[in-house]
Amino acid sequence: MPKVTEAYRRKKQLEIAHAAKKVFETKGYTDTSMNDIMLEANIARGTLYSYFDSIEQVFLEVLAIVDNHSFTFIEEVCNMKFVDQLNTLIYKEVVDLLRQPSLVQARAEYFFSLEDTTFFEQRHKRVIEGITNFLQQGVESGEFAPQKDVRSIAHFMLSFVDGLMLNTSQLGETSNFVYDQLEVFHSSLYYLLGVEN
Known part of the structure; x- marks a missing residue:
């Protein structure tokens, strides 16, 4: 039997996690089973369990993928002015998150x-660190002159x-007045x- 390389193993884990993400977006966390993930990924039960021991382990991998995407966005636009990056974050990335099938229900569950x-505390701290570093770089560039502590x-x-x-x-874009709220958020951040302005 040929030996599975670490690179192949990681690639397969990510493939399974991407398939699982679709299931979690549709069914939430509590209603998703390993069988659901197996069917979506089109793999055998033994294959799934050779990469993940539990639903929780799969879900944590899915969260890691989503988090990495968020930080990749900041790296991809690093040649833009910090104010422009902030505007893109508010009006593109946040709206894209809202319009895509969401993991909100699964995360909450x-x-x-x-x-x-x-x-949860470690993950929250990691995200706050990423945002704080971004804001601090904007301060160091001279584009931001914060009225409050950047961590706050x-x-x-x-x-x-x-x-x-x-x-x-729960409410949908229109009923939740998403664009009105984003305008207020934008003004508040400025x-x-x-x-x-």
């Missing part, structure tokens, strides 16, 4: 089911986006970051 919140602004940004996604997943 998973995080509310946790007895030990260590993972990062917490505000994440809380706003999380809340907007949760409400929009004020907090000392950016002239």
Whole structure:
């Protein structure tokens, strides 16, 4: 039997996780089974279990993929001015998140089911660090002159986006007045970051 390389193993794990993401987006976390993932990925039960031991392990891999995509966006637009990156983040990335099939329900079900919140706290801290670093670079470039501590602004940004996604997943874009809220968010961030309109 040929030996499976680590690169092949990782590639296969990511393929399974991408298939699982579709299932979690449709069914949520609590209603998804390993069988659902097996069918979506078009693999045998033994193959699935050779890469993942549990639903939770698959879901954590899916969350890692989503998080990595978010930080890749910032790296991809690093040649833009920080103000332009901020505008793109607000009006493109956030709207794209809202319009794509969302993991909001699955995330909420998973995080509310946790007895030990260590993972949630670590993940939250990682995202806040990423946003804070982005804002701090804008300060160092001279584009941002924050009225408040950049870490507090990062917490505000994440809380706003999380809340907007949760409400929009239940109410829809129109009923949740997404664009009106984004305008207010945009104005608030410009004020907090000392950016002239």
